[in-house]
Amino acid sequence: MADIAVPVEITASVWKIEATPGQAVAAGDVLMILESMKMEIPVESPRAGTVKSILVAEGDQVNEGQVVLLLDA
């Protein structure tokens, strides 16, 4: 098991967090939904694993490249 950092690809606000710590996820599962420039942008799990921790809260502003979630995979 290794920590996998999940970064966001765009400067945005966190609209909705779908994942919860401890949850098992598959590659491609939606972990959270960002909102930027009136568009909803899903953050998908890069691979299968378990959600270890969520580093942001709904309503937070995030910057391109910022790590928002750690995955045990």
Place this chain on the structure above:
Amino acid sequence: MLGPVLIANRGEIACRIAATCRRLGLRSIAVYSDADAGAMHVAAADAAERIGPAPPRESYLSIPAIIAAALRSGARMVHPGYGFLSENADFARACVEAGLVFIGPPEAAIRAMGGKAAAKAVAREAGVAAVPGYDGEDGSPERLAEEAGRIGYPVMIKAVAGGGGRGMRRVEAAPGFPAALAAARREATAFGDDRVLVEKFVASARHIEVQVLADAHGTVLHLGERDCSLQRRNQKLVEESPGPGIDAALRAELGRRAVALARAVGYVGAGTVEFVADATPPLDAARIWFIEMNTRLQVEHPVTEMVTGLDLVEWQLRVAAGERLPFAQEDLAPQGHAVEARLCAEDPARNFLPSPGTIAMLRLPEPGPGLRIDAGFRTGDVLTPFYDPLIAKLIAHAPSRAEALERLASALDAVVAEGIRTNAGFLARALRSEAMQAGGVDTHFLEGFRLRDAAA
């Protein structure tokens, strides 16, 4: 007319409204959030009022903040632009109650056309055909699924209060209905109203809309159509007038329908009646259905201005001040052809992912005969994630459609932007594509073109 005019918006539309106010000798007042203190639209107006923090709910969507700014600034009229509060009946009422003239239709007309289901009921009354569908009171999943089966798949689920492509889900067959309904409801909740309706989905469709202009003395005119079929995520990127394949007889028929709807709700000012047309040629009035009415100025209004020679913002202001429209319908035949492209901060190669950031450099082509540029941002401005990605609109006008398309493509070629990604090169290639040159493309064209373009 009554000045000053408070412009309750930002970006290119706020700049564009300020320009007309200036030409008419009316003082204009901008509003700005903390993110926009140094914005171009603030510089474009004669004065400016801060209305709150960056998030739209606390500034551009805050009715109390905007009414307070209007009263503080001594404004007599309020222009809402498009988006934000422009179709908010409560805002129209709040303006009137504060003694301000709302530049738009009466509150009742906004409410009558405000929901898609209500608008379809108006259309039924007025004898205008709407897309076959179900918008009844029973919103249970069982009833909606049953109605979808009756209408026939594929169907579209739409948020009653939705817009801009949000809260819409296409369903191919019955098994996919429950999940799509749940997703559409979730998005609908963001509009504060989780009601949805179900409609026939037209597999190959063109988006055709008619501009109407009405005064408070009973005159209702139409200013012809716009074809807005070039879209991504159900949002328009290129619009043109006249619409390819639309002759004078079809224009008169669509105009008749639009005017009937506007009359039915007591419309005053500028508005747009949207239709979906079965794109299978030839265009046939029997296969063109009403979808909704936008009770405001549209983003794409400049193409209509180019072919009619009218300034729609000027006529909004004059009508709001009680003036009569001095034209007759027969004076308003379109002259030449106009095409608009929306220059957006987004990356077509990454499925139109927005590209917020600081505009390190922006060079737009010089406006001139047959080329209009409506910009909202300059070099050094910041495009924040809080607002939409529209940077500027480029509009070309020429005697023929082919010349207008090439003039617009050349203008897009001349755009230089650094620090952000834009869709300029992509749109220029789309305008020069064989299908676009031929005309009459459907609403799926641009997405298919993007995939071919990315592969090339």
